[in-house]
Amino acid sequence: LRLPFLDDALAGLLSTALPRMSAALTAPAGTGKTALLRRLRSGLPEARYHVHYVKVTGLSKRDMCREIAVACGAQPAGSYPMLVRRLQERFETTAHNEGRRPVLVLDESHELSPDVLGMLRILTNFDMDSRLVLSLVIAGQSPLRSLLARDDQEAMARRIAHYAQLRLLSRDELAQYVAHRCAVAGSARVPFDDRTLDALFEIGRGNLRATDDLALKSLDYAATAGHTTVSVQHVIAARKDLWP
Ligand SMILES: Nc1ncnc2c1ncn2[C@@H]1O[C@H](COP(=O)(O)OP(=O)(O)OP(=O)(O)O)[C@@H](O)[C@H]1O
Ligand SMILES: [Mg+2]
Structure with missing residues (x-):
C-alpha cells in the first residue's frame, strides 16, 4: 500500500x-x-x-x-x-x-x-x-x-x-490498509463496515501488525459464526483472545 x-x-x-x-x-x-x-x-x-x-x-x-x-x-x-x-x-x-x-x-x-x-x-x-x-x-x-x-x-x-x-495509521489510512489487504488476499469486497473499522482502529491504534492480527482473528470468528461481514462483537472477541 x-x-x-x-x-x-x-x-x-x-x-x-x-x-x-x-x-x-x-x-x-x-x-x-x-x-x-x-x-x-x-x-x-x-x-x-x-x-x-x-x-x-x-x-x-x-x-x-x-x-x-x-x-x-x-x-x-x-x-x-x-x-x-x-x-x-x-x-x-x-x-x-x-x-x-x-x-x-x-x-x-x-x-x-x-x-x-x-x-x-x-x-x-x-x-x-x-x-x-x-x-x-x-x-x-x-x-x-x-x-x-x-x-x-x-x-x-x-x-x-x-x-x-514512521507513525501509526490514521483512521482513514487504516480503512485504506484493510481494503488493500483484502484486495491482495483476493477478496472482491471488504468484509468490514465502518463501525467495525472504528473498532479495529480503536483497539489496534493504527499499528499495522496489531491490525493484521485483530482483523484476521475477527474474520475467523465471523466465518465460524457463518457471517460474511465482521461485526464489532467479533472484533471484541478477537481482542479478548489476542490480548487477554
Ligand atoms: N506499505 C505496506 N503495505 C501493505 N502492508 C504493509 C505495508 N507496510 C507494512 N505492511 C504489513 O504490516 C505488517 C508489519 O510490517 P513490518 O513487518 O514491515 O513492520 P516492522 O516495523 O518491521 O515490525 P517489527 O518491528 O516487528 O520488525 C506486515 O504484515 C507487513 O506486510
Ligand atoms: Mg521488521
Whole structure:
C-alpha cells in the first residue's frame, strides 16, 4: 500500500543512500519498517547499487562482521580486525570493479550493542573519511534513537545524514490498509463496515501488525459464526483472545 507518509519516509532514505550517505529509520514494532526497507532495496537500481540486508540479533562485533561477510559474499572467517579489513576491501572492490555502490541495510538495529554500532562506524571509514564508499541504513525500534544519542556514539550519529520515522495509521489510512489487504488476499469486497473499522482502529491504534492480527482473528470468528461481514462483537472477541 502506498501512503503519502510512507512514500515520504522512503524518499528521504533514497535521497540519502543515492549519494552514498547513511540513514536511520526508527519506528515502533509492527509499523512497517521491514516493508519499507524492501521498497528501498527495489528503489535502488540494481545496476548501480549492491544492497546487502542483515537482520541483526544480539551479536558480538566479530559475529556481526561474520554475518555481514556472509551477506556480502565475503569469507566469514578470521579474527575481528581481519574481518573488518576484509569487509572494507570487499566494499571497495564492489565500488571499483563492479561499479556498484554498496549499501548495507541493518534491520532490528535497536538490538545492537553500543560496541557493535561503533564497529559499523569503522566499517564506513575509508581513507580517514575522505571518501564515501559504503552507505549504511540502520532500522530499528525507537530505542535505536536513544542508542545513537549516547555520548559514546557521537561519531556514529554524525555519520547519519538523515533520520526517517514512521507513525501509526490514521483512521482513514487504516480503512485504506484493510481494503488493500483484502484486495491482495483476493477478496472482491471488504468484509468490514465502518463501525467495525472504528473498532479495529480503536483497539489496534493504527499499528499495522496489531491490525493484521485483530482483523484476521475477527474474520475467523465471523466465518465460524457463518457471517460474511465482521461485526464489532467479533472484533471484541478477537481482542479478548489476542490480548487477554
Ligand atoms: N506499505 C505496506 N503495505 C501493505 N502492508 C504493509 C505495508 N507496510 C507494512 N505492511 C504489513 O504490516 C505488517 C508489519 O510490517 P513490518 O513487518 O514491515 O513492520 P516492522 O516495523 O518491521 O515490525 P517489527 O518491528 O516487528 O520488525 C506486515 O504484515 C507487513 O506486510
Ligand atoms: Mg521488521
